[in-house]
Amino acid sequence: MSDSVKTAEVIQAWLVSRLSETLGIEPQAIDVREPFVSYGLGSTEAVSLAGELAEWLDRKLSPALVYEYSTIEALASHLAGSSDVPGPMRGADRGPVSDHEPITVIGIGCRFPGANDPRAFWDLLRNGVDAISEVPADRFDQWAFYDADPSVPGKMNTRWGGFLDQVDRFYANFFGIAPREALRMDPQQRLLLEVTWEALQDAGQAPERLAGSQVGVFIGISTGDYGRRQWNDLAGIDAYSGTGNAPSIAANRISYLFDFRAPSIAIDTACSSSLVAIHLACRSLRSGESALAVAGGVNLILSPAIAINFTKAGAMAPDGRCKAFDASANGYVRSEGAGVVVLKPLSRAV
Structure with a gap:
């Protein structure tokens, strides 16, 4: 033939x-x-x-x-040289825009303590709900690592934080991921896939119509508790351990799964990681490098290690409450969450 x-x-x-x-x-x-x-x-x-x-x-x-x-x-x-391959970006959606062009949020997906979607998060904020709680038993034994005296080696001086529910749950088949690979994936990667899908749905963007187009992915991610736990078991390391826990793959997996063809970048600037991710996404949109951008961040607390480190640095609030700019301020409280926004230049979003 x-x-x-x-x-x-x-x-x-x-x-x-x-x-x-x-x-x-x-x-x-x-x-x-x-x-x-x-x-x-x-x-x-x-x-x-x-x-x-x-x-x-x-x-x-x-x-x-x-x-x-x-x-x-x-x-x-x-x-086959088919012109039927999905591709959503019209000519008018491509190319640079003015440096002063407003960037608009056209979709949101999120998981925050006490709120599993944007509506629930808005209600939580509007009602002034305090979503801080003690460390759940499915994370680690808080009493094994807690001591009110911050100088005690191997101990943290707080039992508080903001925690998500059911971070071990993931519908791998929905994303075409084999169970064995899903098991090795950092739950932070799993969360990002879920909230990215939800953000695209919220934006009215059909993922299959975005395939092959200039969609940038910018993700803030700083911690890797799940990976550290895996690397400690040398005999258990397999082919999926690396990609399942590499910070870069947190962004790259989204780009690969949805076939996005613009920059795919994981950013670690500590507490400002997701903010810098959005900044870079806006720059990419204005330069014409991306026609649409997915930007956000993720954090999970699966180990007491960082809390112990911050305790020794005097950064943790023993009562689990942030009191910024207040005379009673005594540290901060760590929290989990995942949030993604879909961004587009304003003139191309309407």
Whole structure:
């Protein structure tokens, strides 16, 4: 069969057949819209698949093709030269805008203590709800690490913080992630996927229509308690431990999953990380580098280590209350959360 008559449907069928044979999956179980990685396709298999595909089509192809077009449908459409590959950004949505152009928030997704969505968070703020609580038992044994005397080695002088519920829960199949990989993923990465999806829905942006377009991802992330726990078990480290806990992947996984093609950056500037992420997102939008931007941050407290460190530095408030600029101020309280906003230049958002 000559290359000219290999339609997207023919290429899809070949890819399904090869994926089935390579990974031992029944063809009918393969969804052409699911990412290759969701079927457990590793880097070695991906490069081999690209080589076999190049030989079958009798044309040169990039060894990284499977990563550039992350689903069978997208790859087949690209190779067939189809103009039907989803892409939402009109010409008017691209290119730089004025340095003074206002940037607007068109969508929000969030998880905060006592509030699992933007409406609940607004109600919490409006009603002045105090969402600080004692350390939950599913994090760590607070009494094993607490002492009112901040000088005691290995102890923290506070039992308080802001905590999210059910951070161990994750619908991996929804995002096309294999259970084994999901187990190794830092819950911070899982939360970011969930709130990014919700923010895009809130913005009225269908993710499949954004695939392949100039959408930037800017994520503030500073801690990695889950990864430190894994690295302490050398025998338990597997192929997913690295990507599951690398801060860079917190942003890159979002870009890969949704096939976003603008900058994908994880930022660590400590407490200002998410603020700097939004600053960089705005700059990217104004320069025309991104046509749409996803920006935000995440933090989970899965270990007492940082609280112990801050206790020794005199930074923790023993009563778990921040009293900024007050004579009674005696430190601050740590908290968990994940928040993502979808940003666009104002003139292109209406």
